[in-house]
Amino acid sequence: xxxxxxxxKSFKSRKxxxxxxxxxxxxxxxxxxxxxxxxxxAGKTTTLRMLSTLLPPTSGEATVAGYDLLHNAAKVRxxxxxxxxxxxxxxxxxxxxxxxxxxxxxxMSRARAVQRAAELIDALELADCxxxxxxxxxxxQKRRLDIGIGLMHLPQxxxxxxxxxxxxxxxxxxxxxxxxKLQDTGTTVFLTTHYLEEADxxxxxxxxxxxxxxxxxxxxxxxxxxxxxxxxxxxxxxxGERVLHLLRGQPFVREATSGDGLVRLYVDRGETAMPQxxxxxxxxxxxxxxxSLNRPSLDDVFLRQTGRSLRDxx
Amino acid sequence: MKMLRDTWLMFQRYLMVFLxxxxxxxxxxxxxxxxxxLFAPLLKSLTETPGFPSGGAYNVFVPGLLIQLGxxxxxxxxxGLIAELRAGxxxxxxxxxxxxxxxxxxxxxRDILTLVVQSLILLLLAIPFGLQPTVSGVFVMLGLVxxxxxxxxxxxxxxxxxxxxxxxxxxxxxxxxxxxxxxxGVLLPxxxxxxxxxxxxxxxxxxxxxTAARDVFNGHGADPxxxxxxxxxxxLAVVGVMIGARRFxxxxx
Numbered sequence: 001x002x003x004x005x006x007x008x009k010s011f012k013s014r015k016x017x018x019x020x021x022x023x024x025x026x027x028x029x030x031x032x033x034x035x036x037x038x039x040x041x042a043g044k045t046t047t048l049r050m051l052s053t054l055l056p057p058t059s060g061e062a063t064v065a066g067y068d069l070l071h072n073a074a075k076v077r078x079x080x081x082x083x084x085x086x087x088x089x090x091x092x093x094x095x096x097x098x099x100x101x102x103x104x105x106x107x108m109s110r111a112r113a114v115q116r117a118a119e120l121i122d123a124l125e126l127a128d129c130x131x132x133x134x135x136x137x138x139x140x141q142k143r144r145l146d147i148g149i150g151l152m153h154l155p156q157x158x159x160x161x162x163x164x165x166x167x168x169x170x171x172x173x174x175x176x177x178x179x180x181k182l183q184d185t186g187t188t189v190f191l192t193t194h195y196l197e198e199a200d201x202x203x204x205x206x207x208x209x210x211x212x213x214x215x216x217x218x219x220x221x222x223x224x225x226x227x228x229x230x231x232x233x234x235x236x237x238x239x240g241e242r243v244l245h246l247l248r249g250q251p252f253v254r255e256a257t258s259g260d261g262l263v264r265l266y267v268d269r270g271e272t273a274m275p276q277x278x279x280x281x282x283x284x285x286x287x288x289x290x291x292s293l294n295r296p297s298l299d300d301v302f303l304r305q306t307g308r309s310l311r312d313x314x
Numbered sequence: 315m316k317m318l319r320d321t322w323l324m325f326q327r328y329l330m331v332f333l334x335x336x337x338x339x340x341x342x343x344x345x346x347x348x349x350x351x352l353f354a355p356l357l358k359s360l361t362e363t364p365g366f367p368s369g370g371a372y373n374v375f376v377p378g379l380l381i382q383l384g385x386x387x388x389x390x391x392x393x394g395l396i397a398e399l400r401a402g403x404x405x406x407x408x409x410x411x412x413x414x415x416x417x418x419x420x421x422x423x424r425d426i427l428t429l430v431v432q433s434l435i436l437l438l439l440a441i442p443f444g445l446q447p448t449v450s451g452v453f454v455m456l457g458l459v460x461x462x463x464x465x466x467x468x469x470x471x472x473x474x475x476x477x478x479x480x481x482x483x484x485x486x487x488x489x490x491x492x493x494x495x496x497x498x499g500v501l502l503p504x505x506x507x508x509x510x511x512x513x514x515x516x517x518x519x520x521x522x523x524x525t526a527a528r529d530v531f532n533g534h535g536a537d538p539x540x541x542x543x544x545x546x547x548x549x550l551a552v553v554g555v556m557i558g559a560r561r562f563x564x565x566x567x
Contacts, residue, residue: 052409053408053409054405054408054409074411077409077410077411078411080409081409082405082406082409084402084405084406085402086400086401086402086405087401087402088401088402088403088405088406089401089402089403090331090398090401090403091401092331092334092335093327093330093331097330101323101327102406102410104323105320105323105407105410105411105412106410106411107316107411149406
């Protein structure tokens, strides 16, 4: 559905050239939910804007929905839907009018557009507000309308830029349901997010992007397996640096990082490592605030690939 | 064909948006009406001054006032576009296969329609003061206003797309529209101006529109200046549309 080779985009600024996307290779399959995970400024939105014909790439090649992006953007546009972060509806226009307008722009007859708009209003549960100006919509309603606008022409591929940023937890869960429903209808979804939970819960495959480059690619489980073993988190209040130093040299610790009074230790087997950790701390007389054993999360993957926590980077 | 259909769709959309707030038609006419009521009477005593065009104060002033309406009305249209950019509407349209030309033209046609309606209101309001319009004069006048509307609103859209923020757009249009107005002879005929000022005014395309508008209202409808004014405004419209359309199509073609 999407294939890119060495896709790049650089912007010229006063300070020189900034490479926002530094050679991205992707292969998104039909029918999958593909997630682009990374901190703000990593190049997610720039990549998305290139793939959705909004921004010409500086170099590289891409095929989107069966057409060459660089030479046949007009054809690509008929096959894709795009839901931007900023929203897409005019405040003073009623939701239903926006949907009908969108359908008409893809060449639908008025009758067909009205019918399709009614279907979407029904499916997205917008019946209560559809005929009011969109400025009266709640955040969740507005985002659902945006998705409706993106789906009016039944695209094969839908781009969602940060679909749940700024939504409350309930609306977010609701949005996840809508995205899963899309998959059931055979629509391919390409979304960006800086929420680990979102990528983990929703996506079939994830590419982690940092500084314009893909640093890891795979299913959430594959990515987590790259961080082999378990993660032991030791809470030691203000002795973090000292504990890090002490434990880093231990043979059972593969990698260790610290921050906010927590030391994260990557170990092969948590249950054998934990007594040894306790023994080291006890011998040094360092009091223990907390101790937990975790399976690796996507944050651990990010941390391992970039040396930073996604939460700090975002 | 697709371009025409898309233009029609865009025109309908923006007309609908506009009609949800019809007060703007009146607000747009308010400023010229103030000139009509509070400024034009000052000219009455000047009509005897050597060099003041013949035809009476209102037949001289109102045609220029309509040109001013066109200039100010069209240069403010970028504010709406900036609001739409911020709401993500323009980006949404650019992802669709809609004709890029229609994105500009649909809006500009709405602006032209608004200006023509406002011009007619102003002409009607000016009659009790002493304006004596002719049918041909009104048609040529509306043609001039429409061409200015098309050219200037296209340029205003291009500027709005380039600047993307009211904070830089507002100073730009105020800085540019004031000299355009002063050098057009709208307020006082340029015949009264010293030579050097008349020379500078020749570089202002709007001064030709004002001359043409005055000629056609005062029995010189067949004067070459009328055709010159129309031709220069048509050229302005073509250039404006080309620049505006280029800006609207700056995604991958």
